[in-house]
Amino acid sequence: MKFLKAFWKRLKSPSKVAAGIVLFLGFSGGLLFWGAFNTGMEMTNTEEFCSGCHAPIVAEIQETIHWSNRSGVRAICSDCHVPHNWTDKIIRKVQASKELFAHYVLDTIGTEEKFQARRGHLAEREWARLKANDSLECRNCHEFDFMDFSEQGQRSVQQHSTALASGEKTCVDCHKGIAHRLPDMEGVEGWQ
Numbered sequence: 310m311k312f313l314k315a316f317w318k319r320l321k322s323p324s325k326v327a328a329g330i331v332l333f334l335g336f337s338g339g340l341l342f343w344g345a346f347n348t349g350m351e352m353t354n355t356e357e358f359c360s361g362c363h364a365p366i367v368a369e370i371q372e373t374i375h376w377s378n379r380s381g382v383r384a385i386c387s388d389c390h391v392p393h394n395w396t397d398k399i400i401r402k403v404q405a406s407k408e409l410f411a412h413y414v415l416d417t418i419g420t421e422e423k424f425q426a427r428r429g430h431l432a433e434r435e436w437a438r439l440k441a442n443d444s445l446e447c448r449n450c451h452e453f454d455f456m457d458f459s460e461q462g463q464r465s466v467q468q469h470s471t472a473l474a475s476g477e478k479t480c481v482d483c484h485k486g487i488a489h490r491l492p493d494m495e496g497v498e499g500w501q
């Protein structure tokens with residue numbers, strides 16, 4: 310009881326109360342900010358958000374296996390393009406601010422013609438990113454260790470058990486244009 314009394318007395322002294330209130334507000338403000346921040350992070354990962362600026366791509370992806378397949382599992386834009394790891398995700402979002410500049414100021418892909426002209430360059434950037442992280446976003450869904458070679462076609466097994474298994478090549482070295490129509494691929498090494 311003595312302890313409680315002492316505690317109460319300390320709490321009642323104005324400076325402590327003020328400090329308590331400040332702490333409490335700071336804490337809840339932090340929570341609110343954190344919540345809003347993460348909601349924003351989630352919202353900017355939705356397909357609706359991306360389609361705002363990438364409408365032609367959304368139309369194309371609907372014809373591919375990553376949109377609809379026998380298993381009913383869908384890969385959306387952010388599954389392949391936005392890192393899942395929190396720090397990398399933040400970095401990608403900050404980099405994405407240059408997309409805002411490219412959209413609102415430079416208008417680099419605003420028309421079909423502009424998009425097609427710039428497409429090869431953008432694809433190269435994305436291949437380079439996926440090459441550098443060993444196709445991490447693909448591997449979030451497709452795990453090499455669980456690939457059942459007895460279920461794969463002969464061509465697949467041939468490549469997966471050699472160049473992929475040894476780490477000599479990564480998914481995007483061989484699988485280009487799996488979700489989108491390719492830019493003009495004439496002369497790109499390894500493409501058939």
Ligand code: HEC
Binds near residue numbers: 435
């Ligand atoms: C405000 C419009 C806008 C939104 C929203 C947007 N983008 Fe982009 N994005 C662009 C523009 C413009 C470019 C072309 C940049 C350039 O020309 O350098 C681009 C380029 C890209 C590229 C090409 C690679 C690169 O590094 O430039 C990818 C991949 C991409 N966007 C994915 C996405 C995804 C995924 C989303 C949703 C999470 C998204 N974008 C949302 C405008 C946008």
Ligand code: HEC
Binds near residue numbers: 382451
């Ligand atoms: C969100 C999960 C997810 C991500 C991310 C993902 N995939 Fe897939 N992928 C699937 C599913 C589901 C299928 C269809 C499986 C089925 O029903 O046979 C598929 C099918 C494929 C196929 C088979 C194509 C065919 O015609 O049979 C290839 C190749 C492939 N993915 C490559 C990739 C590559 C390369 C990446 C990275 C750029 C990637 N995937 C990212 C889920 C994903």
Ligand code: HEC
Binds near residue numbers: 447462463466
């Ligand atoms: C050295 C080239 C190469 C690499 C690297 C590679 N693949 Fe493949 N993959 C192929 C070929 C070739 C096929 C067969 C395509 C066909 O027959 O149309 C294939 C087929 C597939 C299929 C369909 C399997 C089937 O038989 O139904 C999936 C899924 C797939 N790859 C996913 C991946 C993923 C994910 C990675 C990275 C972890 C990867 N591949 C890396 C060459 C490669």
Ligand code: HEC
Binds near residue numbers: 359367375386435481
């Ligand atoms: C299954 C993985 C996957 C999904 C899902 C996916 N992309 Fe891509 N995307 C890629 C890969 C890989 C590239 C590199 C070029 C290529 O191989 O087609 C790419 C390239 C791009 C580019 C560069 C321009 C181009 O056409 O190559 C843009 C922009 C882009 N994606 C936006 C999107 C948007 C928006 C969505 C959702 C509607 C989306 N992507 C869904 C894997 C994916």
